[in-house]
Amino acid sequence: FITGRKKATEVAHSVWKNIIQKGDTVIDATCGNGYDTLALLTLVADESGRGCVYGMDIQQEALDNTSALLEISAEENKRKVVKLLKLCHSKMEDIVQNGNSVRLVVFNLGYLPGGDKAILTMPGTTLAALQAAGRVLVSGGLISVMVYVGHPGGRDELESIQGFASGLPVESWASFKLEMLNRPTGPVLILIFKK
Numbered sequence: 001f002i003t004g005r006k007k008a009t010e011v012a013h014s015v016w017k018n019i020i021q022k023g024d025t026v027i028d029a030t031c032g033n034g035y036d037t038l039a040l041l042t043l044v045a046d047e048s049g050r051g052c053v054y055g056m057d058i059q060q061e062a063l064d065n066t067s068a069l070l071e072i073s074a075e076e077n078k079r080k081v082v083k084l085l086k087l088c089h090s091k092m093e094d095i096v097q098n099g100n101s102v103r104l105v106v107f108n109l110g111y112l113p114g115g116d117k118a119i120l121t122m123p124g125t126t127l128a129a130l131q132a133a134g135r136v137l138v139s140g141g142l143i144s145v146m147v148y149v150g151h152p153g154g155r156d157e158l159e160s161i162q163g164f165a166s167g168l169p170v171e172s173w174a175s176f177k178l179e180m181l182n183r184p185t186g187p188v189l190i191l192i193f194k195k
């Protein structure tokens with residue numbers, strides 16, 4: 001699936017396509033400018049309005065940007081499946097009460113492109129959010145984490161995520177790491193499948 005694709009985010013989207021079915025419930029744990037939310041909406045929403053994308057971010061600016069992108073890029077009946085929330089992703093269980101009901105949880109870490117670079121994901125809350133994601137995920141579901149190592153603290157965040165993903169019991173989880181060999185500071189994609 002990588003052939004012909006250039007960007008790590010496109011690789012991630014290709015993997016999601018193989019996991020998500022129409023009508024699924026999914027979570028975008030870091031909405032940012034909304035490109036991942038839009039991709040998720042396209043994969044989940046069907047004509048009858050089924051499906052649900054919970055999109056969360058701690059910054060109102062990110063939620064506004066996501067909302068604006070959806071408005072110009074998605075049909076109104078499909079847009080309705082997206083619920084945007086100003087919330088730290090470590091609190092995702094506050095909105096998804098039913099454990100084992102979510103097919104995909106997506107993280108695209110770091111700071112808001114075009115926004116305040118001082119507001120960014122932190123290893124502590126990221127780890128708490130990964131644990132929460134593991135609890136809400138359905139069997140056969142996926143946690144997809146895009147990690148950026150080019151900014152201060154990025155490598156530490158990658159290491160804590162790798163520690164988390166490596167320590168998961170192999171009977172219930174399969175975790176993978178995808179990195180660019182010809183761009184060492186490029187984003188790293190961690191994929192964590194729930195068996």
Ligand code: SAM
Pocket residue numbers: 029030031032033034035036037056057058059062087088089090108109110111112113119120121122125
């Ligand atoms: N997925 C986005 C897109 O397609 O444009 C890009 C996401 S951006 C790289 C990272 C986002 O994570 C920022 O908007 C930032 O505000 C958000 N963020 C940082 N800490 C967070 C937290 N604890 N909970 C939820 N979002 C957080």
